[in-house]
Amino acid sequence: MPYFLLAALLVVLDQVVKFLVRANISLGEGVPFLPHILQLTYVQNTGAAFSLLEEHTWILTIVSAVVSVLLAVLLARRVFPRPFAMVSLALVLAGAVGNLIDRLFLGFVTDMFQTLFMNFAVFNVADICVVAGGIAFCVYYVFLHGKGAK
Template identity: 45%
Template sequence: MVANPKVRLLALIALLVLAVDIVTKVLAVAELEDRAPVQLLGGLVYLQLVRNPGAAFSLATGYTWVLTIVAIAVVVVILRVARRLRSTGWAVALGLVLGGALGNLTDRIFRSPGPLQGHVVDIVSLFTPDGRAWPVFNTADSSIVSGGVLLVLLALLGRELDGRRTSGESKDRAEDGSVGE
């Protein structure tokens, strides 16, 4: 069992995101296949089944296997970094990114057309039913973006992975080689 409570938090968040992502994708395939988009909230949100062979915004559609390798690398890096984790904020952010990466990686490995080439199931479209206003996305995508934004905020606020806080002054001293008082 993992002793570090921050690593346990990261794992819990990642597993929760993965579970919600898998369940929503299974439901979407079962309920939205060969069906017109479902309008919600007066047209602010549409539920629509899209099988995406590419990355966000349907970029790199011919490189599904590369995206799979990148997702595997992200998972490995997060698992390696987790050993030094002492920050709740970093645990939450990395848990969101890890869960999202695992969710989309699961599609790439297990969905058609085949292993390492599977298309990711996207479900939610904002403002228009066809992704014209904003690309169609899923729970995993939302988690990756939310985790990424949180990581940037933590970095800007000087929060370190190990729980320490850095300030601009201490960073400047470290960069120019001067010793603190």
């Protein structure tokens, strides 16, 4: 079960970073992190990406829970033969669970990474996992799926 361990470690990392931000940065305040690239800005997001559905946190909570269960089943059954696919699913699972924990216990998702070189949504470790895992899985599916496992 190394894929579940990877997902669990990423969820812990996500929750620790979120806790540290909530404990040390005032809501809406930004502190330098990587000069001219990123700053840490504490934001409470009740929606999904780019604050979509911000008035419907309960829908996002249900969707996150269902997706998390489905991803866990896919990982447990090892539906995809290549480790690349399984790691990408573990990343998406970690992100879904990380943000689900926030929605369940706080009623919002804690975001903190704000880009300074372009105007972009503030995001968190779980979001990075979802995006990286989603892109990686798309690459797998387009280029590797059905081409024989190594």
